[in-house]
Amino acid sequence: MSHYCYKNNTMAKTPHDLLSRRERHIMDILYRKGRATAAEVMADLSGSPSYSTVRTQLRVLEEKGHVRHEEEGLRYVYVPATARSAVRRSALRHLVETFFDGSTEKAVAALLGDSSRLSEAELARIAALVEKAKKEGGR
């Protein structure tokens, strides 16, 4: 099993790997929404934490450098400190390594497999992307 190419103890450390459970949930919410106030984050968290709990956590995340805030009128709007595109890339990579034996093909297959999620138009655009990738010459 496992033909992924990392050696022991050298798994790339993404910010996500360093987060505690709650912190991860909060970051996920911020990445989904793009930006959010403490109240919005609170609304999306499970377990009905108190407002002050959420605020504390956002402050801690800011101290650790994972989040920054912008003042908007009277209140703070929180934004992830790391670009979504970067985190997304490493998350995808991690998923492929962990659950698809490092095979991008298997991951694509899994996404296509649930084809009820894809419209004809989407499938057509995907087909075009595959063609493009072929022309650019794969590996």
Added chain:
Amino acid sequence: MSHYCYKNNTMAKTPHDLLSRRERHIMDILYRKGRATAAEVMADLSGSPSYSTVRTQLRVLEEKGHVRHEEEGLRYVYVPATARSAVRRSALRHLVETFFDGSTEKAVAALLGDSSRLSEAELARIAALVEKAKKEGGR
């Protein structure tokens, strides 16, 4: 932003969501390897934890029901309690919601985008899958 379809506080709870940081790392290792001894898990963990630390954590994970062990000769081999395919599905789903605005198409595009990772043969097989999905009639 965010056209994902979950309501507040109803995000599907996958086992993965309930795990602490270390526990998650350990589960990832087990999903990558399929099965592993304490020593193997230890070798793959960052931060050089002691053997006894890793054993304790595997025992805790077992108590919580995330892992089970098989006795193989004298020692234990640990295996995830939840089928890889199930965890994989929800992980993929979560990733699409969090980083691709709920769009499977965008996720596929990101995977194809890094086409240096895909061989011609793989691209050909993916093209065939797209055709198949089209025939089965998308959404």
Added chain:
DNA sequence: TACTTACTACTAAGTATTTAGTAATGAAGC
């Protein structure tokens, strides 16, 4: 049998996370 090796279980303490209370601030309306 006594010694070594390779494991396991139990236990306790250190550290980090998570929680939420209380107080402070500033704007808006009366």
Added chain:
DNA sequence: GCTTCATTACTAAATACTTAGTAGTAAGTA
């Protein structure tokens, strides 16, 4: 100016996570 509302910051305690020591067991070997 005083009260209310919506915010924020600070603080302390409870809980959970993480660590690793010590001791026990069984197999193999001299």
